[in-house]
Amino acid sequence: EPSGTAAEKGEGGVEIVTIEVMTRDASAPTRVTNFVEAAESLNKKLEEEGSKQRVKVEQIVKSMGEEEFDQHFIFASKSGNTADIYATGYSKVGWMADGDYLLPLEGIDQQKVFENLMPGYWDAVKWDNRIWGVIQDTEARPIFFNKNVLKKLGWTDDQIKSLPQKAENGEFTLAEMAELAQKAVDQKAAGGGLLLTAGGKDLPIIFLNHGTEVYDAQAGKYVLDKAGLTDTFTFLSKAVNNGTMERSFLSTGKDDMLKAMINDDVLFLQAGIWDEAKWRTRGMHNKLGNVTSEYVMDNIGVMVMPTAKKGMKPVTVSNPWVYVVPKKTKHPELVTRLLVEVSSPKLQAEHGVQTSHIPFTKEGQEYDTVKQNAWLNYVGYLTSYSRFMPNHPDQPKFEKILKDATQNIVNGDMSPEQAVSWMEKQMKLNLGDAFK
């Protein structure tokens, strides 16, 4: 018997429709638990409308890796065994839609809750000019800097305080940051200078801040910006060669990076705003264990990643989570309505506060609990610098190529020029038509 929706007759001729909602991320269970409240509110509306249907939500939190989730989704879809709603990173929308796995949610953007959605965020769930999902939250991936290390380097409190603004304005460049990082290493103020997260959504940030274009959204094709790539590769190659960056940064675990930062052992770290929650809950400080938001903000600052040249607009990358609906769901209408309910500001806020994510509508961001949350307040502005990588079906391949090329640079196996031409070859081979 295939899973999916099951309907049963309740008392009084009421038909109870079970909707399965699944997330793979056990660390943010609000992504499915929010549906309970959403279902209540939907049922109220249904009752008011005199509908005989009632919704019951079955939550599935199946902790698995991203890739396992992909397999699960593909094979379950192909064999008709899917849940009704999945929470997932937005970037899968491309290939899911392309593979004809999803239900298009035409017109959902007209719903009132989404009126004040952050500008540009519908793009995250669009593919082929249709909407395939609903945003669930957003975040940003800035640079964390360690105030204590800066102080050791002789920085004053004022200098430190003004740093984020300088980065935002494009006054503080990548080169300066690298210089500072090297100084920290040379003067033994910290074990490391700069750490970059190597995840698929993180690595491109350094490229984007070199002004590198990777994708032509208009044409829906990847591009090879040789100049930008060469610059970035040169930067990276120099950084690892003079010890500013660990040569092994591509293979260092995120937790170790976070530990280094909270223990004042690295000056700059590119990470996600939600990582603050880990300092609060995972006992990463060697002496203090769990620390408070206040402690974090006292010792660690956050800024956008500086740009390569003065005056450029800095960029961070966001990986908003979205809800998608498999094509084979039996109750498209109820599911759609449920998605509207779950996007209420209150529920957005609940999720945001619990997991250090940022709500995606103005109402959400201005919800009381969010406003009162110091951390979200502190980093909230970053979302205006956020871009997302394309959700093209071939994005995983592109990310892999970019990472492999970077690996070659970091290893010293290739010069920046060689790496660029290697990328060209690979992109031709792997991306085929999707490469311009």
Place this chain on the structure above:
Amino acid sequence: MEMKMMQAEMGQRDENRRKADHGSWINRRRKWLQSMPNVFSIALMAAGSLPLMAIYVWMVLVSFSDSGLIPKNLTLENWSFLWSELNIDGYIYPSVWTIFLNTLFIATGTSIFEVLFALLAGYVISQTRFPGRTILLQSTLLTHAFPAITGLIAAFYILNTVGLLNTLTGIMILKVLGGIPMSTWIIKGFFDEVPRELTWASQADGCGRLKTFMTVFLPHIWPGVAAISLFAFLSGWGEYVMISVFLFDDSISTLSVVIKSLYNETSSASYGQVMALATFYMLPCVVLYFFSQKALMRMKL
């Protein structure tokens, strides 16, 4: 009488000439040297086995303790999933007994069918000559060597076509098919060892083929059957990849998948809980193993 004297005298002379007696240092040293390999081996094995033992003991201890990876206070709390629900991160898993039965179904099913088919094939390959026999044996190796990974995609298509995707039966069939070559090979070795005279005798005594099989072969190949049953059971019991790829519903998931999901980075299940589940998961294997370990030691090729 004279002879007697002479004999005794000779004995005396012998005694005088003899150099070292039982207790002399040279004989003590020789004795010690001879026991060296024995002592050394025992020491080596003990040194090697203790950590291994310790790991499993540790696993059990942690499952009964409430204090992380270093077992301290004993408690049964971690085992509560046996009588109440398995609740992690607020998510309630299906009853552990359902999952247990699912796992058991795959394991016993695999074991039964794999042994059955391997027996049939091993019998024919060992006891009869037919053209292509050698090729068949060689092909066994080839199948064994074929990269199983990509077979998964093919397996997906096949399972989907016959409608066995997302079923325990489907997984069981895949396990059986994958295990047949090795099992056949092992059981063939046991068939080879059955004295031919015995099979002849049973024929002369009036047995047909089936009766010969039951009375002559089965008692001989019993250890082999036990060994491959155990192996098949273990492989079914421990399967993870196929289950994680081909089963979608929680209600038919197995212990391996549940445990794997519990120790993912993002999960906050306690060590004790996971260890308890892991111990619970291992228990049937260990029980079976104690029953069949004699058979295992007699395994030949």
Place this chain on the structure above:
Amino acid sequence: MMLSPFMFNQYVLFTITAMMVVLISFTSMDSALRWEFNGLINFQKALLDPAIGLIVLNTVLFVAVTLFIKVVWGLIIALTTTYYIRSERLGTFFRMIWLLPRVSPGVVEALLWTWIFSSSSYGILNTLMFHLYGWEAVDWLDRYPLLINIALSGVMGSSLSMVVFSSAIQSIDKSYFYVAKVDGANEMTILRKLIIPFLKWPLTFILIWQGLSLFTSYESILLLTDGGPMHRSETWALYAFHTAFFTLDFGYGSAISLFILPIVILVMVISYRLFGFSKLMKSV
């Protein structure tokens, strides 16, 4: 008739599977599971793949060293417990212990080892090292991913070779040992000239069968280090799995996996020639 399930497995299913894999390797099949043929591109990609160098090296190291450990450690256990240790009970006891890894499911083992080698200072090994030698916490799995994988699959995987070798040694007629001792052979000579030659067939079998298994197996690494960090414990089979099921590039993954075949066939041909493996198969 009685062979039919076996034949069906060996010929029909295997052929279908093999055919599909080969066909898929000529497509650009990805997450959408579409059959779009793209010629030899996948194979070209594999040759240009920057990770390949490291992966081939890893694979060779993994297979060779693991196999070596399996055989040597299996042989050591078998020898000590059946030959050197005089008390039969003690020998059986040790052998029973070493069969334990064989009966613990892969997931449980991975779980145990993950926690033992855990990078935090709460990791078992780290705790031990701290108490014994005052060592700082070491991130074992990130620092020595391949080494640990090799050591574990080698030592934990020696159960099978131990079983096979023990029964082979036990079936050697005792008088061989007696004669050899009387002939003046010391323990080393007995081992080299007598026991090892007697173990020729089991050794060959283990080498070939287990060697091939190692080439195509990936589950243990997948569960422990998942090939990481950054391919440092990635082997060929695992890479094929990753490409197909993680990058969702099924076509390319199939193509990669097919590169194992020539190696396998080469190994088989060599062993066939070298060891007269055919004899083993013809054994009546």
Place this chain on the structure above:
Amino acid sequence: MRVQIEHLYKSFEESKAAVHDFNLRAEDGEFVTMLGPSGCGKSTTMLMIAGIHEVSKGSIYFDDDLMNYVHPKDRNIGMVFQNPALYPNMNVLQNISFPLRNLKVPKKEAEQRAKDAAEIVQMSDFLKRKPRQLSGGQQQRVALARALVKRPRLLLLDEPLSSLDARLRMSLREEIRRIQKSLGITTIMVTHDQEEAMSMSDRIAVMNNGVLQQFGTPDELYNNPVNWFVAQFLGMPAMNRLECHWERPGCSIHVAGTPDVLTLPAELAVSGNIVANQRLLLGFRPHQAKLASNGKGGAKPSLGAKISMIEFTGREKLLHLVAGEQEIKMYADLSDAVSEGDEVRLEVAHFRYLFDAESEQNLMVKEDTHEALAIQEEGRMAVAR
């Protein structure tokens, strides 16, 4: 039941025939032994009779029924193998009653008959034991009981005693013979032990290289072997073989490498196609010679030889002699005063074993024997259809 085998051939996969044109006729109740060196095809023949090996060519009849295509289980035979081949998982009683259970004899009755059979082989006290708890001889006796229990029409014994020690072999020989006689079951036994064959059989078929050499009573074979192979194969210690040639064709013999000439007793003188100097083999058994009383050679023709070794066998001495270059063994009484190195003369008391050196055919085989053989052959031809 009569067993008749006609022109039987067996070849295993392309190689040369393991059994070649084999003919044999065992009368009802007869005990026939197949005797021959290892690998001569004895077991192969047996297994064809039992129906376990397929026949390549030729026919096997039980009484008048062609058996070639009958399944072993329907032939009603009892068989004992060299390796006792007891079912290790069954106890003695179960082993013995097994053939009966296959015939669907009710359990009670089967057990009773099995007990009777165990009684015959004197194994009643061991009914509950497992085979591995029995000694080799006891196992053989159980195998025998199992073969006998269903009162088979034919008993086939393939070297049933060869794995046992001398003492046991001896006692089991008697037992088998006694049982076979008392039950009157036609029996074919395979052995490569000539002593066994001689002491147990009504008739013996000597085989070599898959070919039947001679088929006759032990007496016939012992006294009138048709060729050297048969002659040397029977009797222990083996027959002495002296190379010689005709001194006077048909009458006297010159022993090669010695000056000695032996004269044939008048009644044995050979006629026929005789060539002067034709090379011969003179055979005589170790007890068919004696030391010339005075040590110098007396009235009778004698042969000079030197003692190389003396073996003590308990009741006699076995002398190892060298005559010319040729080795000879003979028995001497314990009382004979001889020692190693002595030169002695010996009188050969038996001249019935005289073979042509080329063909190794016996020149002394009496005409009637030859004739008998020929008749036998014709009889077979007549029976064959």
Place this chain on the structure above:
Amino acid sequence: MRVQIEHLYKSFEESKAAVHDFNLRAEDGEFVTMLGPSGCGKSTTMLMIAGIHEVSKGSIYFDDDLMNYVHPKDRNIGMVFQNPALYPNMNVLQNISFPLRNLKVPKKEAEQRAKDAAEIVQMSDFLKRKPRQLSGGQQQRVALARALVKRPRLLLLDEPLSSLDARLRMSLREEIRRIQKSLGITTIMVTHDQEEAMSMSDRIAVMNNGVLQQFGTPDELYNNPVNWFVAQFLGMPAMNRLECHWERPGCSIHVAGTPDVLTLPAELAVSGNIVANQRLLLGFRPHQAKLASNGKGGAKPSLGAKISMIEFTGREKLLHLVAGEQEIKMYADLSDAVSEGDEVRLEVAHFRYLFDAESEQNLMVKEDTHEALAIQEEGRMAVAR
């Protein structure tokens, strides 16, 4: 080299002693055989001499050196087993030179000496063969060469011939004896074949149940066995055993279950502690009786019996008789006209085997033998500390 074994004990884990107070002395160059039924502890003793089993109690001396704790490889012995135990991966030459290579003899020299040894056992033509390409007898010969090649001080043979067929056994026996003699190596052989022991040994040690029964020359043992066990164990077919009791103590015997009384020859009359009606065992060998000429019993005392079976052995007939309830075997000439079922009388020609039925000790053992045994025993006692 002289081998002296004193009060040797061996027990395997808790069970009763496999070897119990064993004493033996093999002089330099002597060929000593240990004879006994299966499981009596022969191999165990051998393996202790070789140093493979640890000694539980007692001492083993080679010449004057205590060997108990010396590693086998340092004892300089050669050993051959029932199973030839040739190293299957080495060819004949390598097998034979293996012990030399262990002594670090240079390769050239080792091979030359191995070739010489191969020559002695006549295996020079097979040097390059692998063991599995050799027949059983050839393998045994190679094993022998391997044992001999390093000119050991002591040669140990554990049933080296028992797996071979009669013919081969016979010829290898001679070969071993010849080689041992010519090289003059002290040799201890184990066998359970009395014939082998009799024909090869200088002295024989008969064992039973881990205990030495008698140690002496073949002649001594055959003619003056100290007890019934030794008597019945030597000679083939085995000695006849008649249960009887004294009719007139020391002079005549009444055979149980028959009316017949046998009188002891005057010179053999027994004295000592004799009780009237004391139960006895009379032993005589099958050739130590003959049929009374007229079939009715002549002047000599004779025994009535009935022929139950006649076996033909080639040169004689072996008669199976029943006297009263007791079975008897005896040889008759081929010319004797007897047939199964006949009632005959037989004359026993030998009364030297007369045993007390309780203790089974021989009452006829000559005083001097008893004395010699006693002395031997005391000598041992004196040596023991």
